[in-house]
Amino acid sequence: xxxxxxxxxxxxxxxxxxxxxxxxxxxxxxxxxxxxxxxxxxxxxxxxxxxxxxxxxxxxxxxxxxxxxxxxxxxxxxxxxxxxxxxxxxxxxxxxxxxxxxxxxxxxxxxxxxxxxxxxxxxxxxxxxxxxxxxxxxxxxxxxxxxxxxxxxxxxxxxxxxxxxxxxxxxxxxxxxxxxxxxxxxxxxxxxxxxxxxxxxxxxxxxxxxxxxxxxxxxxxxxxxxxxxxxxxxxxxxxxxxxxxxxxxx
Amino acid sequence: xxxxxxxxxxxxxxxxxxxxxxxxxxxxxxxxxxxxxxxxxxxxxxxxxxxxxxxxxxxxxxxxxxxxxxxxxxxxxxxxxxxxxxxxxxxxxxxxxxxxxxxxxxxxxxxxxxxxxxxxxxxxxxxxxxxxxxxxxxxxxxxxxxxxxxxxxxxxxxxxxxxxxxxxxxxxxxxxxxxxxxxxxxxxxxxxxxxxxxxxxxxxxxxxxxxxxxxxxxxxxxxxxxxxxxxxxxxxxxxxxxxxxxxxxx
Numbered sequence: 011x012x013x014x015x016x017x018x019x020x021x022x023x024x025x026x027x028x029x030x031x032x033x034x035x036x037x038x039x040x041x042x043x044x045x046x047x048x049x050x051x052x053x054x055x056x057x058x059x060x061x062x063x064x065x066x067x068x069x070x071x072x073x074x075x076x077x078x079x080x081x082x083x084x085x086x087x088x089x090x091x092x093x094x095x096x097x098x099x100x101x102x103x104x105x106x107x108x109x110x111x112x113x114x115x116x117x118x119x120x121x122x123x124x125x126x127x128x129x130x131x132x133x134x135x136x137x138x139x140x141x142x143x144x145x146x147x148x149x150x151x152x153x154x155x156x157x158x159x160x161x162x163x164x165x166x167x168x169x170x171x172x173x174x175x176x177x178x179x180x181x182x183x184x185x186x187x188x189x190x191x192x193x194x195x196x197x198x199x200x201x202x203x204x205x206x207x208x209x210x211x212x213x214x215x216x217x218x219x220x221x222x223x224x225x226x227x228x229x230x231x232x233x234x235x236x237x238x239x240x241x242x243x244x245x246x247x248x249x250x251x252x253x254x255x256x257x258x259x260x
Numbered sequence: 261x262x263x264x265x266x267x268x269x270x271x272x273x274x275x276x277x278x279x280x281x282x283x284x285x286x287x288x289x290x291x292x293x294x295x296x297x298x299x300x301x302x303x304x305x306x307x308x309x310x311x312x313x314x315x316x317x318x319x320x321x322x323x324x325x326x327x328x329x330x331x332x333x334x335x336x337x338x339x340x341x342x343x344x345x346x347x348x349x350x351x352x353x354x355x356x357x358x359x360x361x362x363x364x365x366x367x368x369x370x371x372x373x374x375x376x377x378x379x380x381x382x383x384x385x386x387x388x389x390x391x392x393x394x395x396x397x398x399x400x401x402x403x404x405x406x407x408x409x410x411x412x413x414x415x416x417x418x419x420x421x422x423x424x425x426x427x428x429x430x431x432x433x434x435x436x437x438x439x440x441x442x443x444x445x446x447x448x449x450x451x452x453x454x455x456x457x458x459x460x461x462x463x464x465x466x467x468x469x470x471x472x473x474x475x476x477x478x479x480x481x482x483x484x485x486x487x488x489x490x491x492x493x494x495x496x497x498x499x500x501x502x503x504x505x506x507x508x509x510x
């Protein structure tokens with residue numbers, strides 16, 4: 011199931027970290043790498059550090075946005091420092107490895123997202139994730155090198171995959187079908203539109219409403235059929251009254 | 261108990277790996293480093309890669325033999341590739357972390373030994389260990405960078421230490437305020453009323469909609485403030501159009 015896992019590096023500053031990450035991935039049996047807006051393209055320095063994993067580097071896709079990189083994924087795990095403003099469901103690397111393997115075995119495409127060396131992922135990027143993944147590092151010095159974080163998380167995924175391979179079939183998979191990340195984002199866009207329509211969100215002062223609703227729904231993790239129900243509810247509200255959006259007076 | 265752990269690097273070729281190993285150790289809360297006959301002394305390049313862990317590097321002891329470095333230790337774990345000629349007791353990194361913590365908590369000094377980048381530890385060195393420690397890497401490419409192996413093993417030691425520290429009082433309370441059951445039921449009643457209003461639920465054929473929505477929201481377990489937002493959303497829909505509920509013709 012390790013071929014269901016995509017590692018995504020967002021805005022990497024130093025190509026050497028891309029090379030080291032590729033090597034770390036391959037030692038754990040994970041081969042799919044996507045780079046979102048890297049500041050340096052992986053060239054000679056990255057290849058040197060990739061050592062025997064230059065094939066991972068050569069096949070790496072480069073994309074313009076995290077949303078594109080996630081479009082066909084069903085489970086999105088994003089690494090983050092502890093985040094007090096964004097109170098998202100949090101997993102340890104071990105829990106993340108187990109979840110990735112459980113859902114990967116059920117057929118889901120799994121993305122694991124790593125942020126910039128200095129600043130990590132933005133709140134906007136973090137809100138695209140189903141779960142945040144936090145490595146419980148030394149609070150006095152928690153700064154893992156990017157590729158070290160990749161190594162640690164991929165190690166946990168591999169350990170979970172090896173454990174699952176040894177476990178009896180029955181404890182493995184669930185039948186639940188989850189929507190694509192793109193469909194989830196489509197729902198949030200629809201929800202925001204409808205809440206603008208009903209006046210619950212004021213266009214000029216959106217505040218934290220959408221963030222709070224994302225947090226709530228992500229915690230529930232809607233299944234595919236549930237998402238369809240929610241979309242149906244939103245459409246029924248739109249039909250209730252023709253769009254009478256208040257245009258801004260200026 | 262992390263102060264009971266000593267990391268020993270034997271015959272390291274590249275000082276940069278010593279620097280990266282120091283950083284890896286410190287992020288996991290492990291500070292004691294011993295270098296046995298390093299080929300390069302850790303200087304500028306090592307310091308650059310140690311980043312915020314130059315203190316670990318500065319305090320590192322340099323020794324002439326592994327036997328010296330192990331002299332005052334009670335538990336010795338040595339990393340190795342799978343070794344067919346030496347049939348030693350083997351641990352996974354997880355088992356090694358648990359054993360290190362278990363014995364460290366009982367007062368033992370614990371050594372974890374890592375070999376040369378290219379050739380690992382000699383059979384003679386491996387025989388000084390109580391246990392061998394093998395990272396179950398991809399058999400097609402099992403070559404972890406030295407500092408990556410240090411990171412992975414130190415991570416497991418830290419995880420075991422955290423688990424041991426939390427074991428007695430593991431059921432922590434959170435600050436989250438949950439609504440009363442009555443308030444939850446009030447929300448569902450309101451939701452059903454609004455969905456009747458929008459026409460999403462047809463009074464005579466309600467079907468399973470409410471059951472499915474209850475299942476979804478119960479899974480999320482809305483907090484008190486989140487329930488208030490949801491109630492606000494419903495009220496905004498009601499205000500959108502005056503109640504035009506179709507009365508049943510009979």
